[in-house]
Amino acid sequence: MDVDSGLGLMAACYGAGALSSLLLARLSGRLALGVGHLAAFAGAVAGLGIALGVLLGAPGRTLTQPLPILFPFARLSLSVDGLSAYFLFVISLVAVAAALYGPAYLRAHSPDAGPARQAAQGFALNVFLGSMAFVCCADDALTFLFCWEGMTLASYVLVVSDDRDGENARAGLLYMVMAHGGTALLLVAFLILTERSGAFDFMALRAAARDLDPATRTTLFFLAFSGFAAKAGVVPLHVWLPRAHPAAPSHVSALMSGVMLKVAIYGILRFAFDLLAPVAGPLPFSWGWIVLFVGTISAVLGVLYALQQHDLKRLLAFHSVENIGIILIGVGLAMILWRQEGVGGALATVALTAALLHTVNHAAFKGLLFLGAGSVLCRTHVRNMEELGGLARRMPWTAGLFLLGAIAISALPPLNGFVSEWLTFQALLGSASRFHGPAGLVIVFAAAMLALTGGLAAACFVKAFGVTFLGRPRTSHAEHATEAPPSMIAAMVWLGAVCVALGVAPGYAMPLLDAPTATLLHGPVASAVVTARGPLVLSTALMPSGADATAISMTMVAALLLSLTAIAWILRRGLQPALHRAAPTWTCGMKPTSRFDYTATAFAKPLRLVFEALYHPRREVTRETAGTPYVLRRIHYAGEVVDLAETQVYHRVEREISALSQAIRARSTGRIYGYIGFVLGALFVALLLSELGR
Amino acid sequence: MTGERPLALVLLEMTLLVLAGPLVTGAIQKMKARLQCRQGAGVLQPYRDLTKLFRKGTVQADTASGLFRSIPVLVVAATVAAGAFVPVVRAGPPAFPLGDALMLLGLLALARFLTAVGALDAGGAFGGMGASREMTIAPLVEPVLMMVVFSTAIAAGTTELGALAAHRGTSWLLAWSAADFLGFAAMLLLLPAETGRIPVDNPDTHLELTMLHEGMLLEHSGPGLGCMVLASHTRQIVIVAVASALFFPVGPAGAGVVGVLVGAGAFAGKILALAIYLALVESSYAKLRLFRVPQYLGVGFVCALTALALRIL
Incomplete structure (x- = not known):
């Protein structure tokens, strides 16, 4: 099939999915759900096809598709250039997994759901996926805003669709307020531009932006940036995110955290490098530095607040704030370095490559982790980690895949999180040696904070994985859990495979980044800079001379690790055959129960005390004594950390x-x-x- | 600038590090014993302990998951792999790119991550306590160590350790800049923390109130424990080797077997110097309270940040 007609096919799939969910619900809710997700799956596969067609096609290839004239005053059209195709690729990658995972999850999680709710879920999922895909393909302000709004409304429906308590409704309300505040800012930015251009299509907006005075240009950028930042969950606009994302069904949480936030990153890139960029010369000074600073703060605060969460999905949602921060560090650096005199375009490419690679990496591992959390949730109906435990023996596949995601998100080699953080570090170091004085200090500070973020993320995921999956089950919910259905496992395996592939052989994925880097920077493309020494080696040059380039090979390291594991495995069997037996864990002579297991609160307590100034922890201990203060009947402990x-x-x-x-x-x-x-x-x-x- | 190191040499160096790892521990223990006016065990004691462990049977907690058995294997593999990225007998980048300082720190972090996960698996309070404390200290140590690496990397233009060592060349203290001194000071502060020694951790104790790393190993036994112990010996020598690659001058370069032997001798001298330092620190200080450790590391952070700032100003 031809790539050119793909856009129509994708729209047809999502449209048919949405409609059939509504119509079939009269016959059977289960049927509606199944057909709705099947159509979403087909749409996602079509999206992957279009994206890969454009990304791997001839350089500079752009798909354009005029839309029917709905308004006499505006020409509407879709256009898929390198940047759009890349984000379409990210969206479709996770959408495939979500569509595969959805039906079994919804059936297992809420078996008593009525057909109306199932219809709404099938409908909203298709609208959500379709509008996300078309936001990235929009070639005019109206289509962009229309799809943007569709994305918000559909995800709102999905957030409140799981209405077991008022908590979801409150989360949904907060989400609506924040999202519409952001949309209002975007609307203002677009209206100011269209007022100057007289037309809505991006081509006219670009032309109008050409002769803006610097003050207006910067004001417009920050209007748009604030609007997108509200959607991306950048600190301090993140408060809705840890409430709304966990409230949605888990595969929708995966989409919201893994993908929807990236659509906002798309918007930032589109505005900064394309629509508002000056014709020549670097971007205005303030843009990149503020994006870099905001990203650094988001990364650190996101992971610090994540550390103190006991709700598994809420913890993951806070980690999205962190990862958006890491992406913005790369984006900010690219904005600072772009077209900078005497710096060379290669470093801007490295920074942008790091950001874009982290975009797809985060989509893969955060999607995987949310789906893992969803499997736990649908088998135990508990989100609080303190009530789980011991699930690794009961749900081995889910546990193994969750561990894979945890290692990836903690930026540990040999998985994909490490690759993009390595590139971000290289870009930071390279620019630190070129910007002297205070500017260099800001970059060094960002590098230090990024290092801190990685360490804290590892601590957080030891806690999340250990308390949820290891030790003894703390409640009967956890004790009677069984493995998730095969379709859910398959969806997780798909995302896990993406994490491994992008970690072990990132060089082969670099050609995918060529089109977006070329579209935005008009400079050297990703694969020419990062994989200059063949696809097995990642290399960057920190110095302008290009001498002493740093090079690593993820593939070689993975092979080394694998062979050393094989050797160690033989060593592990011991030098002579000896007795192996199982015995209860030593608990100082008392009967071992789950009360001996470390809890999540206890695990994070030392870090809570170290970073007390940021948490303002509240602690209430009430003692119930029997007559004398020396005989305790009960102790009630309540602790809370504020944002x-x-x-x-x-x-x-x-x-x-x-x-x-x-x-x-x-x-x-x-x-x-x-x-x-x-x-x-x-x-x-x-x-x-x-x-x-x- | 020294030439490139072929892959065979890299693997040889890695093996050498693993084999010499227990010796460093034995030497430090012996020196500590002498400083405390004791006879002490021989320097080869860690090897005897390891062979004994690999001959033993295992007892595994009945609540542990299937993951528990593979934790020691993965931990030792990750730690040993990290050893492949430090230059031992000769400076210069490897002939085929492998990994840089960030990859090394990443693999050590992976080993630590898996150790902590294993500690939570058995479901005892000691393991949890050890894991929680280790994962409190680690995020504070890692950024400082990275900044020390960055402070030399910015001058050399690469984060590859072999190339960094080659860039240091044969320059000794007289050629150092202020940033080098500060970076080295930060490195000296970090060494006890990264090798799990006093004043941050105490390798000789099994008292629950004082231990960090040992607490995480309590539930391992037999060959599994052997792997974990081997991993901590290797980790120690790798960290010490990183410090020597970053700050000590490389030995005279020569070709052939003689060159390798001379390089190995120079390396042994550098490692011995840092081992003496560790033994002296362990014998002359008390272990810090857990919540004083961040302040201690804060001093290292300030040193490293100033070193970095001096590089770019």
Whole structure:
């Protein structure tokens, strides 16, 4: 089949999935769910086909597809260039797994769901996937915003679809408020541009942006950046993320965390390097530095707050904040280095390659981890790690794949997380030696923080994996868990294989990054810089001269590791045949129970005390004594860690808004005439203002 | 600049490190004993302990998962693989790229990650305590160590350890800049932490209140424990070898067997110097309280950050 007609096929798949979910639900909810996910799977495969066709096709290849004229004032069209294709690739990669995983998960997790809910879930999933894919393919502001809104609304429906308590509804509300705040900023940025260009298509916007004065250009960028940052969950705009992502069904959490956040990264890249970029010369000074700084803060705070979570899915959601931060470090560096005099384009390519590679890496391992958490959830119906334990013996596949994801996300070799962090470090080091003075210090600080982030992520995932899967089961939920159904395992194996492949042979994936780096930077492409010495070797040159390039070979290291493991395995069997037996763990002479296992709270306690200033931990211990203070009946312990952004920023804003609402409420009469009067008054004032401004 | 190292030499060096690892531990123990006016066990005692462990049977916790048995294998493989990236007898990058300092630190972190996971598997409080403390200290040590590496890497333009050592050349203290001194100071502060010694950890204790690394090994036995112990010997010599590659001048380069022997001799001298330092520190200080360790590492952080800042200003 031809790649050119792929866009229509993908749209047809997602559209058919959405419609058939609604229609078939009258017959059978299960059927609707199955057909809906099948169509989503087909759509994702079509998306992969289009993306690979463009990425591996002739250089500079762009697919364009005009859309039917819905509005007389705007020409709408889709266009898939290198950048779009790359993000379409990332989206489709995870979407394949999610569509495979979904039906079995939803059946196992909520067996009593009615057909209405199942129809809504099938419908919303297809709309969600379709709009994410088409945001990246949009070639005009209207299509972009329309799909952007579709993405928000569909994911909102999925977040609140699992309505077992009010918690989900509250999470959904917060999500809606934050997402629409972000969309409003985007809308303003787009409207200012379209007002100058007179048309909505990106071509006209680019032309209009050419003769912007620097102040307006920077204002527009930061409007758009804030809008995208709200969606990407950048600190301090992240508060919705750890609430909304865990509330959704797990395969949707995987999509939201693994993919939806990346659509915001796409937006940032599209605005910074394409729509708003000046014709010649580097990007304005403030852009890259602020993105770099914000990314660094997000990375550190994201992982620090993740460490103190006991809810498995919430912990993973906080890690998305961290990983978005790592991606933004790469993006910020690329923005700083791009077209910089005397720095050379190669380093900007390394930085952007690191960011883009981390985008797909994070999509793969975060998707895998969320699906793993989903398997645990659907077999135990518990999200709190303190009530789990001992699952590795009961769910060996899930445990092994979760461990794989945990090693990958902790940026440990030989898996994919390490590769992109290595590239980020190389880009940071290379630029630190070129920017002298305070600028170099900021970069060095970012490198130090990135190193801290990696270590803390490892600590966090020892906790998450160890407490959930190892030791003894702490409750009967965990004790009676069984392995997840094969289709769910298959979805995890797919993402796990991506993690291993991108870790062991990253050089072979570099050609995929050529098209996006060429589209954005117009400089040397990824594979020419990073895999200059063949696909087995990753190399970067820190010095402008290019001498003494640093080179590593993930493939060789993996082979070395594998052969050493084989040797050690023989060693492990011992020098002579000896007795092997099993015995209970020594617990100082007491009967071993699950109470002896370290809990997640206890595990993270030392780090809670070390970083006390950032956590403001609250601790309440109540003792119930029998007559004398020396005989204890019960001790009740309650601990809590606050999110500084939430208490310092949001609670204050919330108080102001409620005070304002109370004041307005006192004026509101409840009569419809009054409200019509307000609307008319507002319209009159708006018209007056626009007339005065002309 | 010294030439490239062929793959066979790299593997030979790695084997040499693994074989010499227990000797360093034995030498440090012996020196400690002499400093404490004891006779002490012979320097070859760690080898005897290892052979004894590999001859023994195993007792495994009945609650442990299938993962538990493979943990020692993976830990020792990751640690030994890290040893392939440090130059031993000759400086210069390997003929075929393998890994750099970041990869080395990554593999050591992988070994630590898996050790901590194994500690939680048996379901005892000691393992959990050890894992929790180890994973508290590790994220604070790693960034400082990385910054020490960065401070020399920025000057040399590479993070490949062989090339870094070659860049150091034969320059000794007189050719050092202020950044080198500060970086070396940070490295000296980190060495006890990374090798699991006083004042951060105590390798000789099995008291639950004082141990970090040993607590994680409690549930391993027989050949499994042997692998874990071998891994910690190897880890120690690898870290010491990194310090010597970053800061000590390389020995005189020669060709053929003689060159290799001279290089090995020079390497042994450097390792011995750092081993004496470790033994002296262990004998003259008390172990720090766990929550004082971040302050101790903070000093190292400041040294490393200043070293880096001096490089780029």
